[in-house]
Amino acid sequence: MAAAASENVDNQLKPESESEPKPLSKNAQKKLLKQQKYQVKKAEKKAQEKEQKKKAQERKHKEWEETLANVTEEERLKLIESRITLRKERMEKRSEEKEKKIERLTQAKEIGQNIVVDVDFAHCMSETEISSLIQQIMYCYAVNGRSTSPCHLWLTGIKEQMSSHLDKLPGFDKWFIEKETRCYIEAMADRKDNLVYLTADSETVLDDLDPKDIYIIGGLVDRNRFKGITMNKAQEQGIKTAKLPIGEYMKMSTSQVLTVNQVLEILVNFLETRDWKTSFFTVIPQRKRTGVDPVDCSKLQSLSEEHQDKEGHVGESAEEHDLLERKKVCIEVPLESGS
Known part of the structure; x- marks a missing residue:
């Protein structure tokens, strides 16, 4: 009885926030509803794409069977042999490309530009935002693997x-990247002087990429809630900061905060071309720019359009429209070698 009475008194003394869950604010309720609607829409789109893929496969199989049925036996054997040869050539080509990719990434681990994606912000994000970041990381890995001058890619703070x-x-588990549970400041303590956090809040403009430096990209979605978080983190750690020279080549219709995959792709493009202008206009979507572009982008139009809807911020219509499409692009055949 005494214990029960004591527990009752303790419950009465507890603040309301500890005894009952705090009701969501109107904005939080709207955001939760939006996320739920997005998940439903995502599931419906996935099911629709799966059904369309199944129907396409059935149609192709039917067309192939009809083709074989309407030719002579000799022609039939030639068609089958031709198809087998074509498949073999495709497999050999993929195998060759895979070997070249492994060779490029192996070399990048030795002499490539070190670029870190700092994923130690999971505690700041919702499940949907984390999923969005995962999509961006997948795209980063795919882009780097296809590059002729890939970087030495790191993921730090994996917890x-x-x-x-x-x-x-x-x-x-077979991705050809460095995976660190520790923060970069610990994993690269002996190279602290070479750490450079890329943040739009920095006053230092990045003119070139120094092979000796290690550039850090903040793995954070919906940064509007956490203005200055990466800049503050870098200052507390006592490391250098810099921002991309976007303002020197284009005017942005919104802030200069880009998604993780956009920043990584800009850096990879620059490693290939050593040209900031080309890198920006290839990657940054037209809708994020304003006014007339100061360069002729006709040659970059197809590349720019490819990236126009590869955004990662939660709630943007572009993400809702293209998230599944990006996933198809990003998931590649895993490399044989471990990281």
């Missing part, structure tokens, strides 16, 4: 939520 999400990716 708890982020670790469980990444482990669910097909073939992630």
Whole structure:
């Protein structure tokens, strides 16, 4: 009885926030509803794409069977042999491309530009935002693997939520990147002077990429809630900061904050071309620019259009429209070698 009475008194003394869950604000309710609607829409689109793919395969199979049925036996054997030869050539080409990719990434680990994606922000994000970041990381890995001058890519701060999400990716254990549970400041303590955090809040403009430096990209979605978080982190750690020279080549219709995959792709493009202008106009979507572009982008139009809807911020219509499409592009055949 005494224990029960004591517990009752303790409950009465507890603040309301501890005894009952705090009701969501109107904005939080709207955001939750929006996320739920997005998940439903995502599931419906996935099911629709799966059904369309199934029907396309059935149609192709039927057309192939009809073709074989309407030719002579000799022609039939030639068609089958031709198809087998074509498949063999495709497999050999993929195998050759895979070997070249492994060679490029192996070389990048030795002499490539070190670029870190700091994923130690999971505690700041919702599940939907974390999923969005995972998509961006997948795209980063695919872009780097296709590059003729890939970087030495790192993921640091892989803990708890982020670790469980990444482990669910097909073939992630075979990704040809560095995976660190520690923060970069610990994992690269002997190279602290070479750490450079890329943040739009920095006053230092990045003119070139120094091979000795290690450039850090903040793995954070919906940064509007956390203005200055990466800049503050870098200042607290006592490391250098810099921002991309976007303002020197184009005017942005919104802030200069880009998604993780956009920043990584700009850097990879620059490593290939050593040209900031080409890199920006190839990657940054037209809708994020304003006014007349100061350069002739006709040659870059197709490349620019390819990236116009590869955004990662939660709630943007572009993401809702293209998230699944990006996933198709990003998931590649895993490399044989481990990281």
